[in-house]
Amino acid sequence: MPENNNKAIIEVKNLTRKFGDLTAVDNISFSVKKGEVFAFLGPNGAGKTTTIKMLTTLLQPSSGEIFLSGHNVIENPSETRRSFGIVFQDPSLDNELTAYENLQFHAILYGLSKKVYAGRIEKLLDLVELKDRKDTFVKFFSGGMKRRLEIARGLLHHPKVLFLDEPTIGLDPQTRNHIWNYIYNLNKEEQVTIFFTTHHMEEVQKMAQRIVIIDNGKIIEQGTPDEIRAKAGTEDLEEAFIKLTGKEIREEKGDVSKNIMRTSNRMMR
């Protein structure tokens, strides 16, 4: 569908979010085309997750506008919510429920009838290779299995946009590869727009059609992977990224207890 390819499915205008004195996201504007695989990059604490939270209705912006699949995200959050799926940076499954029950919970929240979701759950579990673990409690899953289940869950209501916030964090190369292959096919076959963040530049090189790099809440560069490398004058994307965002190691700003929570959640995986 080449005629659709130029249409923006996400449009962000002058988006700002402040936490007290700290401006986590500072007047950013960008757009994502329909069917695109879009990478949203930046060092730790750059404002990636804060931006995703605003795009997905979890956080109110201090100012600015967001349109997602034709909906005004700020004025019309509940309409927007049907049109995207999300895999959060931190795990978000109910460990005390089985894989099937987690998906069923999601399906009912999104208003799917049993006729619709029973079939889809079977198909998706098959796709992420968890069919035989359907009735296993999630607390017995490995990190990779949980991730695959979360991706299946994010797709259950057939979203137009799939947000993936560091989907491969803490996973082994096999699982990473598996997950990206799956996402690649999904984008090719179902034309689901993919919006992802990661710290693995080889994933960006392989997957992304367009990149936005954000640092200290501001967009510092955008373009295709080749354009970014050309602008930075480097051989590969990793070097370009370091050149653009500087060498010093970042500390995550914000709520200390939340960061501890984030770390401990990662360790529990």
Place this chain on the structure above:
Amino acid sequence: MNTIYILWIRQLKRFIRKKASLVGALGQPVIFLFALGFGLSPIYAKAGGGNYIQFIAPGIIAMTVLFTSIFTGVEIIWDKQFGFLKETFVAPVSRFQIFLGKTLGGMTVSVIQGILIFFITMIAGFRPISLAKLPLAFLFLLLIAFLFSALGTAIAARLDDMQGFPLIINFVIQPLFYLSGALFPVHGLPSILSFITKIDPLSYGVDGMRYALSGTNFFSPFVDFSVLVGISVVVVLVGLYQFSKIEL
């Protein structure tokens, strides 16, 4: 409707699967029932109060419901910490539905606990005054369970981790329980204590239960009913406001 149902059923599944906490939650009321119930009963009888087990049983049932309701409400803090609340909040459902589903789930769990402890009080020798009034007792059980599940959910909306939990036990649950007239008659108290028991909503729950189960009461059952419903409405409104403010 389906949203509320799935939130409710999730709560029930979690409850039924955690058998240890099911039994654990009954431990405290059982100790109270046997230690206080039998320990104080000779003095209570000598003071002309009659059968203390008969008096304290409705209070013990109310206590079970109070604790379980607030604990289940506060479970949302775990959902926050383990990320599950985000999954619920990005779904196309209103915070009102989420709040109500959570509250009804907590209510159901604590009503089940309340009924279990009711049978235990019968083993200890408690006898309800009339079978005809059992539905009324059940109504008061529901009201107490709903009110405090909503309160627990509302409190949890403000807390980010379980570090605040001892605070809830010591400054919410304990005062609500000990100052409610669950353990002692509200008649003839020193005026400050009397005042405090009258502003404690659990007093009205205990009083309503005691009216229906033991045939004694301090307020009228209509007052009990109205106060419980009125405060529930306030708690739901405040809780919804808190809930709408949650940012994850």
